[in-house]
Amino acid sequence: MNKQYDYIIAGAGCAGMSLLMRMVSDPFFASKKILVVDADEKQQNDRTWCFWETAPDLFEPIVHHQWKKLDFYSNYFSSELSIEPYTYKMIKGIDFYNHVKTNIAASPNIEWRKTTVKKLVDTTFEIVATNEIAGIELADGEIIYADYVFSSILFEPIKTAAHEYHFLQHFKGWEIKTATDCFDSSKAIFMDFRVSQEHGTTFMYVLPTSANTALVEYTLFTEQLLEDNAYNEALKKYIGETLQIADYEILHEEKGVIPMTTKQFPYAKGNNIFIGIAGGQAKASSGYAFKFIQKRTTAIIEAIKNGKNVSFGKKLKDSKGHLYDSVLLHVLHFQKMQGDEIFASIFKKNKASNVLAFLDNESSLLTDLKIMSSVPTGIFLPAAFHEMKQLM
Template identity: 40%
Template sequence: MKHFDYIFTGTGLSALMTVYKMVLSGKFKDKSILLIDENTKKANDRTWCFWDKNDTLWEDSISKKWNLALFVNEDFRRDLDLKPYHYNMVKGLGFYNQVFDLISKQENITFVNQKVLEIEESENIILIQTDAESFSCSKVFNSIYNKRKVENQTKYPVLQQHFIGWFIKSEQPVFNPEQATFMDFSVEQRGNTRFMYVLPASRTEALLEYTLFSHNNLEKAEYETEIKKYIQNLGITNYEIIEKEQGSIPMTCYPFWKLNTKNVINIGTSGGWTKASTGYTFKNSDKKSTELVSFLQTETDFTKFHKKSKFWFYDLLLLDILDRKNELGSTIFSSMFKKGNPTLIFKFLDEETSLLEDIQVILKCPKMLFIKALCHVIIKTMK
């Protein structure tokens, strides 16, 4: 059985960001690192988006940037000037290529295309069993999501950001390639929080995603029917579907960090690195992976890594509302974006605002909803 210093069980966004930064730091050349995943990471299987003011470490992976965005509901449309931010789209394959181009050149890093079956931890060593062989290590970075553990509890709401997206090429030039549609709530809500998300690459090409923040996924045909309706409403009569993608991202304030041990840390979705109130993953994982690489250089006990912030509590209040009254998502987000400063909202969603700035954003939201949520959360946590 081969032994490694570090093993990553699952190589999703968070794992690859962490390993990439470990290499760039130059501090882990003497550590043997194993990456295990049943997915070879050679397909364009997902799209991430994030906003930032400056160029980032991931410029080579960014396929499109926008400085303008659009927010829509059934009552109003608002064009958003994002400056000083720009909205970035990262396609999965571009990101995988950037990371693997670097880590494949490192003699101390090994990747195996296998499925992890079990992680067995003892006091001094951790055993990893895959569908092909076994490995041992000193530290594990786990990003394999334990759905059952999270959904079998009732203290913390669990919703899903679930979607199907089509990247299409239209014969009609209907898209504005300089403006992304951030949220379009003009689609029928049907008792849920439902919106369309449009990322134009050119006048004739765009990714359109039908997205919900709700408890249960739909039948595939329902997502696709709604995408077809939206395309028709745009005035498109002839188009080609270039690619499809789908996903379901947990939205919860469940305290994943409590599952960490001295030698096993949960990262990514499994570690609560997804922004609970929006399902955005890229920016949060970028920040957390940087913090983790720095942590590894001075600490050895993974139970010391997590720090809970005020934003965790803000997210909990929103999820409490959507958990009990899922149809109110359009009302809440519309109240924020109708008159709110978009750059301040983005700063708030990036968890970089001061308390005074928090208040400016929160006061745009329906106050009574959040007061009731606050009371409900307090009562629930006291039980």
């Protein structure tokens, strides 16, 4: 069994390419042989990532637009939210892919293969007394080995146990261009729950990038997907009736599904390291993943450089966040309270910056307690006790 590479990145999505970008940006990895494997060449603008942060990070050069103020709307509470010290940012998928590919173009130590990864190779029982190698099997049967494989691929559908919850964040977005100036590009609509809640927790995003262009996205947190036409009709209705825009063209369309699950994903199996959704970096209560991926890939780079264990597990704040996520999904699953009312209550009674820190698993215990006291204890406390029992 011969090692052909130092590192293999299986899957060139957000997680794989974020890790690759961090490697190519650090001189430590200039002499390392790196293989990237994905069946897609990443030439399409297939998604948009939005996130908030207090300081610029690695991908600041490709931030397409950013906002310091956000609007929140619901039938229970509406307000403009000042989110300082955070800034809400948008990155387009095609800009992200092109940025990473441009940066690796001059790196002879990085190889890209357009093919399918059939499975990861578990070498645990193939090496005596050590487990210092990992591998992948390609669609044609070829097996390739490296010190570490970093995989963001979900090889089979997510299966949850009876005590786990599995929601889907599913969305469809239209980037529209209006005939006249309709938008204030200095602020975005973060959540607008003034749409039908018949399917479950449902809201709109409106992300203006100029006076006459914006991404309008219909988003749901539910356990089932909708028929495709339902997304289209909801977008038409919202743009026409709520935004009161009649004359517009659709410049771009995107659609996606993100798992919101309390399933505990493994961080590693031997030297096969899981990243992205496969590593549990999509927050179960919101579906946000971009910043969690950046934290995880940053930590991996630092561990490699310092000779530390790369297969490290979750930190205490992550476990705390997992419990809070479980409680929210418990309440939604058993329909004890509607999602729009929950989010309205939280944003009404707390500083927006504290809510964003809470959603990032970065809030203090005092902030956590204040946010938890914003929702009815008669509903959430029994749910919390139930979920704590499941974790014991």
